[in-house]
Amino acid sequence: MKYKEIATFIRNKIIDGDWFYGMKMPSHRSLANQFEVNRVTILKSIEVLEAEGFIYTKKGSGTYVNDYLDENYILNKWSEMMDWSFRSRSEYTVQLINKLETDTAYIHISKGELGKELIPHRELKQAMLNVSDYIGDLSFGYNNGYGYMKLRELIAKRLNEAGFDITKDNVLITSGALHAIQLLVTGFLSQNTVVFSNTPSYIDSTHVFNYLNMSKVKISYNSLSQFQHVINKYPSYKEKALYIEPSFNNPTGQSISQKNREDIMHFSKIHNIPIIEDDIYRDIWFETAPLLPIKALDSNGNVIHISSFSKSIAPAIRIGWLIASEKVIEQLADIRMQIDYGSSILSQMVVYELLKTGSYDQHVQSLRGKLKDKRDFMLSILNELFSKIAQWDIPKGGFFIWVTFNENINIKKLFSELINKEKILLNPGFIYGSEANTIRLSYAFENKENIEYALQKIWEYIYSEYKHNEFFKNQLNK
């Protein structure tokens, strides 16, 4: 076998996704054995692939699979354009997760959505039947970018009961929370804004603030009380904005204290720094309801409040909302008329029916109990298997348990090997901006059986990989 054929074989492995970013390649010796050639031939193949950018060599460590992007294969003009368009693609790991997340052959132990048994199918069906009853009365035209008026009224009413002081004119319906943020970025933030955001955060796995000349400054979720000091480091003439998740942060499950909420609001007011408050997990609480949103403390419209029904009903419904001053809502509605003419009326009407009939509230109440039960189950398995080698907090809401390993486990390799060998999809902490040794686990998606199976497999992989490691052994024998 010639070096070119071997290079092709390896290249296809990478293109097909069998070999992943960060994966260590077999040694030159073992490749030589496998292909029945001498090591010089292998070295020539490696050189080719390295020049092509498919792999890279770490001195004294070995050869690794590189961040492979399809852009290497240019087919036509549109594909060429990928390279110089001003919206960059997701990181390869995130792309891969997005791709595998809809593959039912995998166990999705980190997935940020409700499992099928938690989706309110019966209620959705009834809502659809209700809507179909008056479908003949609807004009089905382009709306004005604001969203279905009855839904906006109902959302305003519900939020007023939760401490807001708004009308439907402060409500814009969006296609989910990320879409609301996207609208703000393209509609309001200047190219040179410095966006401060809590980290770790799901927002770090997106490119939503990596736009043109915007710069992003991460503030550790645990030290948000210090955020004044971080922001003060930047010149006052710089335009700034703050992105914040007040309740049940994705991925850590933490919330922001009342004092920190007040401080943030106060500081935002004094320095005129607008706040994007993303409160998407607000309804998913277990023992006590979360603190009031920062928006409820807002007297001058500095806070834009964002949420959605993706976590409490279903993501595929694509209905979220954005609360802001009338002027801002008017501007965003105009932008939507330029972008997509608003969200699907069918989805909006179905959600309206769920809210109006009270079936949403009943569903969410029952959902809390079921999720709490699954959380407790996952915690019990974690305690049983991982208590000596990892740490985590008990989340009081949301979908996730954030696990930090004591031992310096190679998370990229863990991620790749679980995909390759076990068909388990595990979201590594680094995609959320965590530099530590972390993973995000979700009790929302899989059933108990699969949760137990996946955690057992993760444990087995770690044990077999690190059992000869002294530190690891010490941990286990503590």
Add this chain to the structure above:
Amino acid sequence: MKYKEIATFIRNKIIDGDWFYGMKMPSHRSLANQFEVNRVTILKSIEVLEAEGFIYTKKGSGTYVNDYLDENYILNKWSEMMDWSFRSRSEYTVQLINKLETDTAYIHISKGELGKELIPHRELKQAMLNVSDYIGDLSFGYNNGYGYMKLRELIAKRLNEAGFDITKDNVLITSGALHAIQLLVTGFLSQNTVVFSNTPSYIDSTHVFNYLNMSKVKISYNSLSQFQHVINKYPSYKEKALYIEPSFNNPTGQSISQKNREDIMHFSKIHNIPIIEDDIYRDIWFETAPLLPIKALDSNGNVIHISSFSKSIAPAIRIGWLIASEKVIEQLADIRMQIDYGSSILSQMVVYELLKTGSYDQHVQSLRGKLKDKRDFMLSILNELFSKIAQWDIPKGGFFIWVTFNENINIKKLFSELINKEKILLNPGFIYGSEANTIRLSYAFENKENIEYALQKIWEYIYSEYKHNEFFKNQLNK
């Protein structure tokens, strides 16, 4: 009454929208009479409003209402940001049309959507019932950005029957056609692309290509055969793209000949200029089906084909599609995962049911007959009232009749006066990039009674306004 109070009175007229952009204000003399002050006081009020940008004076012509934007009233940081965000607002006239388009108190004689009686309500209801039957089987999760697989398969199958050679992997579901273009702009076009587009065009009433440093070059719809010469004027190193509406152009109703289609494809291939083909009115034909799309002539993936169900089912469904090479679709799906996680599954499933059961095809066939009948009705009224003072072609498909007046009628004033006095909303040709004396009429939205009423009112307004004009009188007496 002091000059400040008068200024406030006029300012409120403009803010409230009673006085519109381009409207000529009453003379100083008549204002002086109205407010019972001398002309010096009126001049001082005018000075104030001019300094504020609410009005402007044309030498030797009078005082006019300016393009008023709410940004003059800054409430808080988010509103301030409007001024320096990098997405500009729609033109004031377009904003006003968007705002009034959902106001049922108006007669919408230009509206680009099906009237309520043409919406397939019965079919939509049945499709919803079908979907509700298997709703329990659905996971309702985040999809992977591509769209509902069964719908993509069905769209591919249908397009293959119309001359394409694609699979579901070439299909991306979007929230309408404009949204598809938006995705291409943010996902592919570089900041410095020169976008060539046919004009007049509805695309000129949007800002979709006025993005960052992109420049836009308009090519008259009638001289598309000359587009090589236009494009050749730009240096070859400049990135270029071509936007084109091959069938039943909005607003003129024209289509591109077979020869021009072939020439455009040929030239695009040789010079590697990607084409965005927007074929949204394709299904709305009267005597004969339109020519094959340019995409059907495409052998190297240079053409991206876009369409939607907004014109044949209903805009509020928000379902369109984009056909491109697999690599491009993959990239765009990734971008959607960054923007909004795809379109509503409910809408996608309802459209799928409409297609699968054949009820879409039956509906469209009957729709063609009904629209043709309304087109003929509108033509008969036009012939009766306007044949001496205006010209138009008979559209062979689409929704619109494009009317060009012989006399130099003030279209802005016509637009404003019809809104103010008659509650008739008429889209002026200038919002579509037309410099001529044009309006867009639609036979799709209003019923025959309202079509006749609106055209009669337009005629009466024009007659009373221009009856003393010599040229106008000559026309009438021809």
